[in-house]
Amino acid sequence: MTAEGEIIHFDNVGLRYGTEREVLSDLTFTLYAGRFYFLTGASGAGKTSLLKLLYLAQRPSRGAVRMFGNDAITLSRASLPALRRRIGVVFQDFRLVPHLSAFDNVALPLRVAGHGEKDIAGPVRDILEWVGLSERIDAVPATLSGGEQQRIAIARAVIGRPAVLVADEPTGNVDPEMALKLLRLFEMLNRQGTTVVVATHDLDLLRKVPDSLIMRLERGRLADPTGALRHPPARRT
Numbered sequence: 001m002t003a004e005g006e007i008i009h010f011d012n013v014g015l016r017y018g019t020e021r022e023v024l025s026d027l028t029f030t031l032y033a034g035r036f037y038f039l040t041g042a043s044g045a046g047k048t049s050l051l052k053l054l055y056l057a058q059r060p061s062r063g064a065v066r067m068f069g070n071d072a073i074t075l076s077r078a079s080l081p082a083l084r085r086r087i088g089v090v091f092q093d094f095r096l097v098p099h100l101s102a103f104d105n106v107a108l109p110l111r112v113a114g115h116g117e118k119d120i121a122g123p124v125r126d127i128l129e130w131v132g133l134s135e136r137i138d139a140v141p142a143t144l145s146g147g148e149q150q151r152i153a154i155a156r157a158v159i160g161r162p163a164v165l166v167a168d169e170p171t172g173n174v175d176p177e178m179a180l181k182l183l184r185l186f187e188m189l190n191r192q193g194t195t196v197v198v199a200t201h202d203l204d205l206l207r208k209v210p211d212s213l214i215m216r217l218e219r220g221r222l223a224d225p226t227g228a229l230r231h232p233p234a235r236r237t
């Protein structure tokens with residue numbers, strides 16, 4: 001049965017790479033629609049691996065995963081792209097296409113999804129304005145600062161209006177002022193209803209988002225001593 005507001009549910013999930021020991025073990029949690037999650041943990045605790053499970057780049061070695069009411073483990077290959085489109089990803093290393101302009105990088109997901117050019121220009125310009133990069137619309141990534149590249153990566157991740165936005169250390173390569181700006185973008189999206197999952201080492205960030213829920217990984221296991229991940233407290237109004 002699907003709990004009310006549930007969008008993703010992990011039940012006893014484990015992950016191992018090859019024949020190595022498990023890097024993630026016994027993960028049981030639910031992500032609820034419209035909440036803001038921080039994923040924390042020491043280097044090597046498994047944050048990136050857990051994000052890969054969330055954006056379906058990796059299959060778990062055991063356990064069950066339910067996404068938007070679908071069994072994500074037994075899902076056919078053909079159904080995977082539609083499910084993936086509901087999850088926007090901001091990668092740790094941006095993964096912008098080097099020879100494409102800011103505009104074309106952000107337009108890419110819409111073009112891949114088969115949208116016509118007349119439906120692309122308006123939304124791409126709007127979203128570049130939203131991230132404060134209207135002036136750099138024709139610039140290629142190598143001519144942009146780290147913070148600017150990161151904002152293009154965010155714009156590209158949300159242009160398709162995903163239900164969930166997953167970001168891996170999005171503030172890792174920018175100064176504190178830019179980190180706060182990026183965080184405000186994520187909060188804005190969250191207020192519009194997007195569920196946000198941000199992996200970070202930066203514990204200062206956590207305090208800056210009231211009502212955020214903390215997923216803390218310790219050597220591949222999720223610490224949830226208060227049970228807030230399974231039964232999140234109501235949001236303050």
Ligand SMILES: Nc1ncnc2c1ncn2[C@@H]1O[C@H](COP(=O)(O)OP(=O)(O)OP(=O)(O)O)[C@@H](O)[C@H]1O
Binds near residue numbers: 017041042044048
């Ligand atoms: N493709 C892979 N093949 C084998 N082992 C891997 C692979 N990716 C990650 N690991 C191992 O899995 C463990 C968790 O790595 P992961 O990158 O998920 O941690 P992390 O918490 O994101 O670390 P960091 O904060 O340093 O990015 C580490 O021991 C790592 O060496």
